[in-house]
Amino acid sequence: MRNRIVNNRLLQLGLMLAVGLALGWMFFSGSAGHTHGDSAGSSEEAKIYTCSMHPQIRQDGPGKCPLCGMDLIPLTRSSGSGPANPYVHSMSPEAVALANIQTVKIDYLAPGHEISLSGKIAVNEQNLAVITANFSGRIERLFIDFTGQQVSKGQKLATIYSPELITAQKELLEAARNRDANPVLYNAVREKLRLWKIGDKQIAAIEAAGDVKPELDIYSDVAGVVIKRGFSTGDFVNRGSALFEIADLSKVWVLLDAYESDIPLIRVGEKVTFTVASIPGREFTSAISFVDPLVNPQTRTAAVRAEIANPGMVLKPDMFINAKVKSGISFQEKTLLIPKSALLWTGTRSVVYVEITDSEFPAFEMREITLGSRTGEFYSVSSGLNPGDKVVVNGVFAIDAAAQLSGNYSMMNRPASLARNIPAQFTLQLTEVVEAYLEVKNALVESDGDKAGGIGKRLLSTVKRVGGSHLQGDALSTWKEQEKQIQVSVENLIKAKDLKEKRNHFEMLSNSLIAAVEFFGVNREGLFLNHCPMAANDTGAYWLSEFEAIKNPYYGAAMLQCGDIERKIPPIGTAANNDIGTQPVHRH
Numbered sequence: 001m002r003n004r005i006v007n008n009r010l011l012q013l014g015l016m017l018a019v020g021l022a023l024g025w026m027f028f029s030g031s032a033g034h035t036h037g038d039s040a041g042s043s044e045e046a047k048i049y050t051c052s053m054h055p056q057i058r059q060d061g062p063g064k065c066p067l068c069g070m071d072l073i074p075l076t077r078s079s080g081s082g083p084a085n086p087y088v089h090s091m092s093p094e095a096v097a098l099a100n101i102q103t104v105k106i107d108y109l110a111p112g113h114e115i116s117l118s119g120k121i122a123v124n125e126q127n128l129a130v131i132t133a134n135f136s137g138r139i140e141r142l143f144i145d146f147t148g149q150q151v152s153k154g155q156k157l158a159t160i161y162s163p164e165l166i167t168a169q170k171e172l173l174e175a176a177r178n179r180d181a182n183p184v185l186y187n188a189v190r191e192k193l194r195l196w197k198i199g200d201k202q203i204a205a206i207e208a209a210g211d212v213k214p215e216l217d218i219y220s221d222v223a224g225v226v227i228k229r230g231f232s233t234g235d236f237v238n239r240g241s242a243l244f245e246i247a248d249l250s251k252v253w254v255l256l257d258a259y260e261s262d263i264p265l266i267r268v269g270e271k272v273t274f275t276v277a278s279i280p281g282r283e284f285t286s287a288i289s290f291v292d293p294l295v296n297p298q299t300r301t302a303a304v305r306a307e308i309a310n311p312g313m314v315l316k317p318d319m320f321i322n323a324k325v326k327s328g329i330s331f332q333e334k335t336l337l338i339p340k341s342a343l344l345w346t347g348t349r350s351v352v353y354v355e356i357t358d359s360e361f362p363a364f365e366m367r368e369i370t371l372g373s374r375t376g377e378f379y380s381v382s383s384g385l386n387p388g389d390k391v392v393v394n395g396v397f398a399i400d401a402a403a404q405l406s407g408n409y410s411m412m413n414r415p416a417s418l419a420r421n422i423p424a425q426f427t428l429q430l431t432e433v434v435e436a437y438l439e440v441k442n443a444l445v446e447s448d449g450d451k452a453g454g455i456g457k458r459l460l461s462t463v464k465r466v467g468g469s470h471l472q473g474d475a476l477s478t479w480k481e482q483e484k485q486i487q488v489s490v491e492n493l494i495k496a497k498d499l500k501e502k503r504n505h506f507e508m509l510s511n512s513l514i515a516a517v518e519f520f521g522v523n524r525e526g527l528f529l530n531h532c533p534m535a536a537n538d539t540g541a542y543w544l545s546e547f548e549a550i551k552n553p554y555y556g557a558a559m560l561q562c563g564d565i566e567r568k569i570p571p572i573g574t575a576a577n578n579d580i581g582t583q584p585v586h587r588h
Contacts (some may be wrong), residue, residue: 049074050405073098073398088356089403090363101362101395103355106336107387114324115265116377117304119256121276121319124307127248129222133237134196137162140215142233144226144244151246153223158243161215168193169212176207197221224248227317249317252310254286256323257301265327266291272306274323276315284308284315288325336385337378342393343371344400344411349518351411353399355390364392364399366409422475422520427572429466431522433486436462437513438546440493444506444553445560449499452506456494463487478519485512503554507536510543517544521572532563542566 049072051065063072074095091099137160144157151157172193175186193203198216206213228245231237254274258266270288292303304325308315344351350371356363369384385391392399404410436459443452463486468479489509496502514529528545535541535554543553550563 050401071098073402085365086409087367088359088363088365089399089406089408090359090361091399091402093362095398095402096362096395099395099398101364101399102393103390104339104342104393105388105390106338106381106385108336114326115258115262117256117258117262117323117325119254119274119304119321119323121315121317121321122253122255123227123247123249123317124251124253127224127251129224129246129248130242131157131218131220131244131246133160133218133239133241133243135160135162135164135168136236136238137165138236139231139233142229144229145233147226147229149226151220151223151226153220155220156217157220158218159215160218160237165196165216166212166214168196169206172203172206173210173212218243220244220246222246222248247317249310249313249315251307252315252317254306254308254321254323256304256306256321256325257299258291258304259301260295263291263295263302266304266325267327270325270327272323272325274321276319276321278319279314335372336381336387338369338381338385338391339393340377340379342391342396343379344396349411351400352385353392353396354385355392357390366400366403366411422572423467423470426467426470427520427523429462430516430520431524433459433462433466434513434517434522434524434527434544437509437544440506440509441543441545441553442551444499444503445551445556447499447556449496449502452502453494453496456490460487460490460494463490475520479516482512482516482519486516504536506543506553507541510541514542514544517569522569523571525571527569529566529569530563531566534559534562544569 049062051068051070051072062074064070065072074092091101139158140161141159142157143155143159144151168189172189175182175189179186190203194200197218199219202216224246225248226244227247228242230242230244237243254272256272266288268288268291271285272288273283273285275283286306286308288304288306290303290305292305295302338352342352350369352367352369353364354367356365367384370382372380372382400410436455439455440452440459443449443455463483466479466483468476468483471479486509489505489512493502493505493509496505517527524546526546526548528548529542530545530550531540531542532552532554533540535552541554545551548565550561550565552560552562555562
């Protein structure tokens, strides 16, 4: 019995030992697995995701930007840490692919450049005729009763009953009977009928019949297509009323819209080729015959006109066309061109990113360049680039945002400028200009155009009091350029009749003043550079504000909080500070 009890206890101890070993193995094995999992998770968390348009957004995994809805792009430690050169930013191949970064190799441009324009076919106004009623009466019959009808010269258009005409015929018959006794009166009566566009054959028929006709036919003076009919059968018309508009469409005009930047490159006589969507596979050729000397204030374009023969009437008025004009103006020798999509512009600075081809990882160098003239969709470059450089033309904002996040130099986070000898008095006066500008901005936030115009007069006098004569060198030339643009914008804002027009001129004013503030600096705390992507017909517009909260002067109460705080502008003499401590707002 005792042996059996001992054996049972040994069996129980053995079972307990086995269970303990099993539990220990599971515990330590699970801990090891858990530790491994944490390591993997830590590796995964090393990848930060951000938005190319809103670099302040950061999260640990992929997703959508909460501000604009764009796909977030990854910034790995290799790209986030950045190389030793703060002008160069490296990215992972995955980030480059997700941002769809594309480059173009630039080179010298041969003389001449193609400009793309859009427009429409229009009636040749030199071949447009208006048939008018030369005497009052009632329309008895219409022989041309719909627009688009083809007419020939001398074709009968309408028949009119006119009491005035009856009286004139009686005078003619009476004068004809006494022709020998009073030839002067006879000729005067005939001339009166001629002035009413009654032909000699019709006058002779009246005299031959010896009877008054209560109705008279109206004939066409020209051949063409009826594009407008003014009256219907039974309507009463007065002398001078327009009955028909007839256009000769054997030759038509090609009307094109040229932007201000394209106008200097277009000359009369240059060849223009265009296509029409409704006539695929066919290209038409003409030459420019006229460039409008006036710019449309709403569209900021000037009309460019060409004339072309239209056999078969295949080109019809108001057809939309796409045209190309090859500019005959030659550029200077060794002129580099870059697409405008490659350019980042802020104030007086122009920035591009150039691919570094001998880097282990994809890397891009930020370069400040000097721009020349704009040629259509391209800008000429005076300095900063070399032929053969690969310039980023797509995904530029993604690179710039990633560089800003990693602490490298970017469009907004640039190296400190060289110290400029700016007189303190000038800085104080420019600060006063900014203060007056902020009052104009606040009036536009309130949608009070009269108040903005009134404050604008004080702003104009403040600008004129700025003593730019104490400046020297590039500082003086920069101020003179911005001062002129600021004054013109303020004067236009004051003269503008409606609120929308005042806001358009406020945009031009803001661009010039921001450039001046960027260059010279001001003695003011709490100045913010704001941007609204929906202003200026969805092209975006900037403004300065003293508020950290968005108050949009381009829309007022309609979209008061639409916009972003791009950055805080520090007072002169302090280090640049791009961290405003708040999340930018972007609401619609």
